[in-house]
Amino acid sequence: MQKNNLIKDKTFDFALLIIELYKICKTQNEYVISKQLLRSGTSIGANVQEATAGFSEKDFLYKMSIASKEARET
Template sequence: MTTDEMKLRTKAFSLSIIGLAEKLSNTYIVKVIANQIVRSGTSVGANYRAVCRARSDKEFISKMNIVLEEADETLFWLEIIKEKDWSDKSDLEMILKEANELTAIFVSSLKTVNKRINQ
């Protein structure tokens, strides 16, 4: 997958997270969680763009680790929403699947660059 394709994919992920948050109820606790997931979920795409501008392998690794942390945090909030049964299951499952796939891609990219550096 190209860098431009990943930029589009992470932006689409951000939009799906925003869409999910917009559908959640307006109770205080749900609003708090919605705020958290919007912050971490949209940060994935925003920080991925920074990864694309990395000037060295070390900078790439540093920035990609931030993307990975945000993706993992987003997965955490998605799991909370799922376990609390706050969202439509089919919508949530698609977003969870994408979050897991993106996380796997980020981990793989980090492993590849770390391997190259250590050789």
Template sequence: MERKNEILELSFELALEIIEYSELLESNRKYVIARQLLKSGTSIGANIREAQSSESRADFIHKLKIAHKEAEETDYWLLLCEKALSYPSPSVQMKANLLSIQKLLSKIISSSKLK
């Protein structure tokens, strides 16, 4: 029986939400932010997935740190969308999912450094 990998699942779900929200932004002609958000929001999960087949603990930590940076960038774009009056607001759930991923990444990175 395969073990559930929470961070992989959460980041995949977030990527799907980001795709949907980016499409909403594009339908509102907010192309630049939509593309920036699409790139950073989907790369979180891609980097986490890549870390699963890392060559060493240092490589694993490095890939997760990249994912964490992408999560920070995604948070920035979502905050801009939330505060800009002419933009549709991101969902509370999407922001909560991103926060969960950020917290999990921090925990995994710090506990991996201790080993």
């Protein structure tokens, strides 16, 4: 049984919100910024997922730092 992981849950929920915002931006004919927002905003959770499956503490920290950078970009 897998226990809850607050960061994974929050980044997943955030990605869903980013997707909704992306859809709204597209209806307003905003494509350039919306695509980058979609990429960076959904990448946060993907990197957190990768981090939790890391092989070592160093790998975990590296992938979490990437997630942090994507969050700042978003």
